[in-house]
Amino acid sequence: MSKKYTILDVAKHQQANDCWIILHDKIYDISQFLDDHPGGKKVLLKAAGTDASKQFDAFHSPAVLSKIAAKYLIGEVGPSESSDIVETDEIEDQNPLRVGDAYGDMVPFGDPMWYQDWYSPYYGDSHRAVRKAVRQFVETEIMPYTHEWDEAKALPRELYEKAAKAGILAAVIGHVESEYIPYGLPAGVRPEEFDTFHHMIVADELSRCASGGVTWGLIGGLSIGLPPVVHFGSKYLKDKVVKDCLAGTKNICLAITEPSGGSDVAGLQTEAKDMGDHYLVNGEKKWITNGTFADYFCVACRTGEPGFNGISFLLIERDTPGVATKQMKCSGVWPSGTAYITFEDVRVPKENLIGKENKGFKYIMYNFNNERMGIVIQANRFARVCVEESLKYANKRVTFGKKLIDHPVIRNKLAHMIRQVEATHAWMESLAYQSQQMPQDIQPIRLGGPIALCKAQATQTFEYCAREAAQIFGGLSYTRGGQGEKVERLYREVRAFAIPGGSEEIMLDLGVRQAIKVGAFMGAKM
Known part of the structure; x- marks a missing residue:
């Protein structure tokens, strides 16, 4: 149980050898950190004994709290153990706009709409359980270290085994026979119940780390390299390769x-x-x-x-x-x-x-739909991250005497970002539903064209949102690390999604050609 201190308790610790601060209701003893602070110790001493959340948010990424500040955490704001606690009847907060359960931080459009208390026909309790399990893994095991791994141009070996034990590696390649799954699937969902939307949630939640390098490093080769073996390989090859790859011991x-x-x-x-x-x-x-x-x-x-x-x-x-x-x-x-x-x-x-x-060639075509849908899922979550980061930054950054969000030009940028992200997500869900319902043998023909078009839609949306987010963040988006870390990195990675898996030009042309061919075969009057 975390130790409680009152604000008055914290105010007693304002010296260089005894320095406490409050950040978002958590209390940190930063006495040993003063000399290591990049901005110098005087900046911290000015905030000693006070709530420095506003100053912290103005200059730092939230990842700093989980990665660096965590070692200095000593407690949280609340009644001290010696305080008299007055018992009161708990009154449930009834929000008149709420109709169900919301999930996440509720930053508008920062998560898919079904997270934010909207109805959806696609998701049930098992999908919510998978969402929770993967989000917890990403926020604990990946997000605090994303910038560090990106700069190192490599992921630690142990991450693969951790992801395997969390069921994530087995969850990104489509249906796999149970004998080849070493640790089960996220949230303990059974393989026969793990559907297209479970797979989509896993890829989407992983992409919240805002690094194509990390997502591709962890699941990129696996998600497109292993399916040909799983679907078309002999038992000899499956026994040789599949289980070790899903256990994270081989790539x-x-x-x-x-x-x-x-x-x-x-x-x-x-x-x-x-x-x-x-x-x-x-x-x-x-x-x-x-x-x-x-x-x-x-x-x-x-x-x-x-x-x-x-x-x-x-x-x-x-x-x-x-x-x-x-x-x-x-x-x-x-x-x-x-x-x-x-x-x-x-x-x-x-x-x-x-x-x-x-x-x-048949196996390649079979694989392409899944590869391109994976790109759609990741690119659109990256675009959504740009929306979320921009909204949060615009609500704290002050220019010309008011917050960025109060400038109509910024709201206009956000509106265009949001409409494209939500349109792409809705199309993505519709295609996912078709792939779940449609006979497998006709999917390459019926879904190949629409998925190709959706890939182009997703990557162009990603590019648009990355650029607009960079404009909103200004100079911070031109610097590796810090508050603009995610936006800077994503802007650099746009081309990695617009070209692989079929370039946008090829996708757009393929989508129209396939539509004409399929339409004619199905009796379209053109």
Whole structure:
């Protein structure tokens, strides 16, 4: 139980060797921190013995409290143990606008609408339980360290195992047979009950950390590299790979894009030559998420004729002679381990063929819808983070004698950000529902076009919101770290979502072409 102190108790501690302050009703003894404060000890001594929440919020990110200040926490504001406590009947606060249960901080549009006391047909108690479990994990294990890991361009090894034990790794790749799930799923939801919306919540909540580098570093390669093995691999390959990847002890990545092209999958050039009992692989892959540290590579290779019908998937292991990786220097998503990979005379056993030979293009197309929906979920939560951070900052930053939020131009920016985020989220939920209800065999055809369009919608919304948030934060958004940390990082990462998984131009064109083809086949009068 936290120790209670009154405001008068705190006011007695105002000396350099005995310095207490109050931050958001928590009390900190910062006597040992004075000399380490970047702004000098005098700034802190001015606030000694008082509530310094307003000054703190004006210059610091909330992560400072959980990461640095936590070691100096000694109690909280309240009646002291010696105080006489007057018992009163508790009166429940009845908000006349509330119709159900709200969740989170209730910053307007800072969370999806079903969090904020709105009705929704998609979610039930198990979804709320998963939301709570993943949010707690992210706020405890990820958010306090996001900036540090981003700057280090790497995630700690133990994070993967922690995420595995929380059920998160098993929750981001679609349905997996129970025998391959090492620790269960978030909130203990059974695999047969874990639906599309549970998966969506996990990816959405992870993205609250506001770092594509962290989300991609943790689940990027896994969520697109493991499904081909899960859905099309032999039992031998599943036994070899799946459980270790979901336990966080091994990593896997998807290797399709090459230096010669990305979206033109049919034109890939990496060759896997049939040598009887093995394939001999030669070629290069580029911009491969998690490739720097992956143990397994799910590699698209040419095993047959030019074009769509000559592609196969092979599982290649890192310790196979001839495999080399090098981390690429990209604008953003630094901890994701983006790699340039070379395969030189790599001998791959025939049993490492995923599915059937020359059927790889079908598997790639099957995988693309899930990959693109993952990008939609992350990009739109990043855009929402820009809304949330901007609203909170605009409510405390004062310019020209009034808060930013009181300037019509700022409200106009926020309005345009909000309308795009909410429209994208509604489309995302509709597509998720279709993927849950529609027969699996027709989804690549029926949903491929709309998902492609939604990806372009989500990434353009993300880009718009990142720019507007940067304008609202001003110089703070141009500095790595501090109050504008999330906005600065996200603005840097926009291109990492607008291009991978199919560039916006390709997505927009594909969406219209697919709509025309499907419409004609279904009898559209055009």
